[in-house]
Amino acid sequence: MMGGRxxxxELWTFLESLHCGELLSGTVTAIERFGVFIALDDGPDHPVFPGVGFITVPELSWRHIEAASDVVxxxxxxxxxxLQFDTWNLEARLSLRATQPDPFRTFAGSIAxxxxxxxxxxxxVPFGVFVQVADGIEGLVHLRELTWTPVQTPSDVVPVGDDVTVVVTEIDRERGRLALSRRQASSERR
Incomplete structure (x- = not known):
């Protein structure tokens, strides 16, 4: 542990003064596999890390990213x-994506x-295919929703890169998931 008050x-007092949802500005000082360190404009230096602020990879972007360097x-x-005061590492846990609108919610509001x-x-995937229907937005077409005739694997029906027409069957705003059907988009019931 880093040591207490x-x-x-100075660092402890600063971190205790922060409120959840407060906006903090700073500079990216280091990019690691597990996240990004931020030197905060208004905060003191950290005794060990290259910054008092820290953003985990999932909090960097609403999109699925391979590496932090894709974003910052x-x-x-x-x-x-x-987000929170991490008392173990004496750091401020931050979120970059929280400052940006959730593209899924924005998209979900425009479709039915x-x-x-x-x-x-x-x-x-074994249980279906993922289809990108907008920038950064993907939905799942379940195996049974691919065609009217039963299929064993998705590759029997569509290759990756194929352009498809689908129908929205479910919009899960809480989990950011979209369920789609390819068979309902085609009228050929056999």
Missing amino acids: SENP QVGQRVSCEF VGQKLHGKVTKL
């Missing part, structure tokens, strides 16, 4: 939302169940 009184670069200025969408097949 007595060893780092060292030296970049950022404005983040304060039963609506037809056009998209591209991005991934085949």
